Amino acid sequence: xxxxxxxxxxxxxxxxxxxxxxxxxxxxxxxxxxxxxxxxxxxxxxxxxxxxxxxxxxxxxxxxxxxxxxxxxxxxxxxxxxxxxxxxxxxxxxxxxxxxxxxxxxxxxxxxxxxxxxxxxxxxxxxxxxxxxxxxxxxxxxxxxxxxxxxxxxxxxxxxxxxxxxxxxxxxxxxxxxxxxxxxxxxxxxxxxxxxxxxxxxxxxxxxxxxxxxxxxxxxxxxxxxxxxxxxxxxxxxxxxxxxxxxxxxxxxxxxxxxxxxxxxxxxxxxxxxxxxxxxxxxxxxxxxxxxxxxxxxxxxxxxxxxxxxxxxxxxxxxxxxxxxxxxxxxxxxxxxxxxxxxxxxxxxxxxxxxxxxxxxxxxxxxxxxxxxxxxxxxxxxxx
Amino acid sequence: xxxxxxxxxxxxxxxxxxxxxxxxxxxxxxxxxxxxxxxxxxxxxxxxxxxxxxxxxxxxxxxxxxxxxxxxxxxxxxxxxxxxxxxxxxxxxxxxxxxxxxxxxxxxxxxxxxxxxxxxxxxxxxxxxxxxxxxxxxxxxxxxxxxxxxxxxxxxxxxxxxxxxxxxxxxxxxxxxxxxxxxxxxxxxxxxxxxx
Numbered sequence: 001x002x003x004x005x006x007x008x009x010x011x012x013x014x015x016x017x018x019x020x021x022x023x024x025x026x027x028x029x030x031x032x033x034x035x036x037x038x039x040x041x042x043x044x045x046x047x048x049x050x051x052x053x054x055x056x057x058x059x060x061x062x063x064x065x066x067x068x069x070x071x072x073x074x075x076x077x078x079x080x081x082x083x084x085x086x087x088x089x090x091x092x093x094x095x096x097x098x099x100x101x102x103x104x105x106x107x108x109x110x111x112x113x114x115x116x117x118x119x120x121x122x123x124x125x126x127x128x129x130x131x132x133x134x135x136x137x138x139x140x141x142x143x144x145x146x147x148x149x150x151x152x153x154x155x156x157x158x159x160x161x162x163x164x165x166x167x168x169x170x171x172x173x174x175x176x177x178x179x180x181x182x183x184x185x186x187x188x189x190x191x192x193x194x195x196x197x198x199x200x201x202x203x204x205x206x207x208x209x210x211x212x213x214x215x216x217x218x219x220x221x222x223x224x225x226x227x228x229x230x231x232x233x234x235x236x237x238x239x240x241x242x243x244x245x246x247x248x249x250x251x252x253x254x255x256x257x258x259x260x261x262x263x264x265x266x267x268x269x270x271x272x273x274x275x276x277x278x279x280x281x282x283x284x285x286x287x288x289x290x291x292x293x294x295x296x297x298x299x300x301x302x303x304x305x306x307x308x309x310x311x312x313x314x315x316x317x318x319x320x321x322x323x324x325x326x327x328x329x330x331x332x333x334x335x336x337x338x339x340x341x342x343x344x345x346x347x348x349x350x351x352x353x354x355x356x357x358x359x360x361x362x363x364x365x366x367x368x369x370x371x372x373x374x375x376x377x378x379x380x381x382x383x384x
Numbered sequence: 385x386x387x388x389x390x391x392x393x394x395x396x397x398x399x400x401x402x403x404x405x406x407x408x409x410x411x412x413x414x415x416x417x418x419x420x421x422x423x424x425x426x427x428x429x430x431x432x433x434x435x436x437x438x439x440x441x442x443x444x445x446x447x448x449x450x451x452x453x454x455x456x457x458x459x460x461x462x463x464x465x466x467x468x469x470x471x472x473x474x475x476x477x478x479x480x481x482x483x484x485x486x487x488x489x490x491x492x493x494x495x496x497x498x499x500x501x502x503x504x505x506x507x508x509x510x511x512x513x514x515x516x517x518x519x520x521x522x523x524x525x526x527x528x529x530x531x532x533x534x535x536x537x538x539x540x541x542x543x544x545x546x547x548x549x550x551x552x553x554x555x556x557x558x559x560x561x562x563x564x565x566x567x568x569x570x571x572x573x574x575x576x577x578x579x580x
Contacts (some may be wrong), residue, residue, distance in 0.1 A: 006425075006440055010447045014413070020447060021407065102458055105553035174527035206389035 031102065038097030042119060045090035047132055048083045049124020054133025055080045063198075066212055066225060077157075091116045122229075159183070161215040164224075166190070170207050171270040178203065179270065180211070180221075185262045192223035201228060206276035301325035313383070321383065326375065332384040333375075351379050395419070399463030407454055417447050420464075423541075424471050430536045432475045433525045434482075446474045465550035468543075472533065479529060501539040505567045523573045531566035538563055555576055 004012070013019075056078070058066055064074040075176040095112045095345060098104045104112070127133070158167035168182040180188040190211055203226070213223040259372065267274040301307050307323035307330035314321065319334035326333075351357050357372050357379035394402065394415045402419075405412040422447060429440045449470050457466055498516060524532045537543045537551060548563075549556045 005421070006443065007414060007421045007447075010444050011414045013444070014448060015410070019451060021454040022452055022456070024455040027453075087569060096420060106549065106555055107553045135525075273515055311516070 034097050034100045038094050038101070041090045041094035041097060042116060043123070045094060045116065045120040045138060046123035046127055048087040048090065049120050050128035050133035051136050052080050052083045052087065052127060052133075053128040054137055055083070056215045060227075063137045063212075063225070063227065087120065091120065141309050158210050161188075161221060164212060164214055166211040166213070166215075166221055168209070169273070170203055170205050170209055171267075171273045173203060173205060180209070181266060181270075181273075185266060186219065187266065188219050188221050190221045190223050190226075192226055196223050197228065203228065204276075205270070205272045213225075304329065306330070310384075319381075319383075324375065324380065326382070331382050333380040333382050335378060335380055351377060391501065400459060403454060403457055404452075409569060413451055416450075416463075420467055424467070427471060427536070427541060430477055430521075430524075430540055431472075431529065431533045432479060433521070434478070438478075442474055442478050443471075445478075446471050449474065461550055462547065465543075465547050466539075468537075468547075468551040469553065476529070500542075501535070504539050505535075505570050523570060526573050527569050529567070530562065531569045534559065534562045535566045535570060 014120065021314050059074075059078040061074075064071065068074040068077065091113065094116050095109065097108075098107075098112050098116075098279065151301055158165045162164075166182070166188060168180040168186075171181045172180040173179075176193065177189050177191045182188065182189050190213070192211075192213075203209065207228065210227040211223045212225040212227075216222050251308060267277065268373070280325070302325060304325050307325050308321040309321055309332060313332050321334055323330050324333050325331075351374035354372070354374050357374050373382060374379055392521075394412070397405075397415070399416065399419070402412050402416050406416060406537045421443070425439055425443055428434070428442050428446075429436070432439070432442070434442070450467055451469070457463065465517065496521065501520070524535065533546075533552070534548060539547045543551065545556050545559050552559065554562070
């Protein structure tokens with residue numbers, strides 16, 4: 001009997017074990033996933049580049065001599081280490097994925113790394129032009145703990161009166177001094193002269209400014225240089241932007257909400273600033289503006305359920321008093337303030353305009369015509 | 385599944401065509417295996433220094449992997465490069481699994497290949513060619529597998545740079561550097577273990 005060759009024995013084993021080729025789609029899928037992960041990594045790397053560019057652009061390179069002893073010190077304190085590490089990490093992931101593609105092995109690692117860096121820089125610059133760098137920086141500052149302290153320290157660096165740096169919004173301008181509101185609600189009087197302003201333009205109320213100078217006393221600062229351009233900043237500091245989407249503070253954060261409310265209170269002292277800020281607020285989309293005004297206490301309410309009926313009205317028996325939100329203010333109303341015959345049709349449309357309503361049946365004679373209104377088809381006596 | 389019902393001589397068919405035919409009819413795989421059985425067995429023995437029986441087991445795993453992955457064969461590659469790549473991976477896996485092993489037996493190398501190796505590596509002429517032919521594995525086995533493998537592929541399997549690049553999945557420039565370093569290592573080992 002002929003002994004079977006090795007190939008025949010293996011062939012029989014394949015048949016016996018019913019081994020079959022893996023389907024083609026598995027290989028295609030693996031290939032697509034490898035490419036997809038590579039591309040995603042490259043995009044994330046590019047987004048890091050856009051933040052790096054954003055942080056560098058606003059790193060005060062043009063005035064580094066005023067802020068640092070030398071260029072090296074400026075570089076060390078301004079390098080966006082986190083984003084550089086992030087970029088390196090995703091370049092490594094992208095390169096690993098590219099190496100896993102069918103033809104990836106044909107290229108030297110140095111060629112792949114260099115190409116990834118060039119693509120990331122090119123793509124990152126384009127993304128920066130579309131504002132992604134700033135957007136990511138803003139989101140990170142809100143969501144990531146310690147981001148402002150560790151990663152983009154620019155605002156923290158400027159909020160240092162002892163170190164001769166101050167940042168805030170101009171609240172009022174006098175001849176040789178101005179009032180500055182900082183993001184932590186402190187008010188400063190800053191002495192300056194117009195030669196110290198860079199670029200040489202008029203300072204306006206509501207504008208964010210940075211000041212290099214010297215703290216003289218508590219809340220008194222003497223400027224050596226005033227910089228008008230906005231820093232890479234977030235939250236209140238950045239609020240002079242026309243793009244009102246950026247104005248929306250994070251009201252889920254009670255601290256931020258309180259800070260905003262405090263700021264609005266402070267603005268009572270500075271009518272010009274208040275007016276400027278309100279003008280800017282008016283540019284916001286309606287819903288955002290209403291929410292903002294409500295959250296900031298400028299609007300008492302937006303809908304009826306925002307209002308609660310005061311206890312003293314709830315215990316009164318002369319009317320089923322309710323609270324309604326009328327013109328963004330909570331008002332106590334009596335919906336049965338007219339004819340008792342109409343009790344049955346309370347929920348029906350009763351009126352088209354104010355003159356259709358008569359409140360004389362309401363026993364409180366203080367109700368005048370102005371407080372007897374047709375609201376949403378229903379006559380109401382506004383009690384308080 | 386039966387053997388193809390034809391008297392055709394499939395030995396003339398290119399590998400790539402046999403791959404396509406295998407995907408239609410399993411039996412054609414036998415032709416591919418027969419074509420590569422001896423080549424791969426020799427390659428395994430040359431680079432891994434394992435026993436003949438063990439090499440057969442490794443070859444079985446290689447052919448099963450080749451069959452399972454036939455749909456993943458990239459037609460832009462030569463089939464021989466692809467199958468050698470799978471063989472290389474399997475040998476490396478086997479090498480990692482069984483680092484401590486008994487020495488296997490050497491495969492004989494014909495004089496012609498030894499001459500190519502000698503001239504390729506610039507071994508001094510006065511070295512006894514017959515002695516080198518007999519003891520070449522003793523030198524190769526002392527070398528790191530990455531150097532041993534490129535020398536085997538280049539001088540004993542007579543693959544060109546492009547094929548070695550496809551088999552080892554490394555850029556051609558890296559292959560050139562590896563071969564150069566491997567040659568130097570070979571000469572160093574030769575000096576340390578004179579076989580004059």
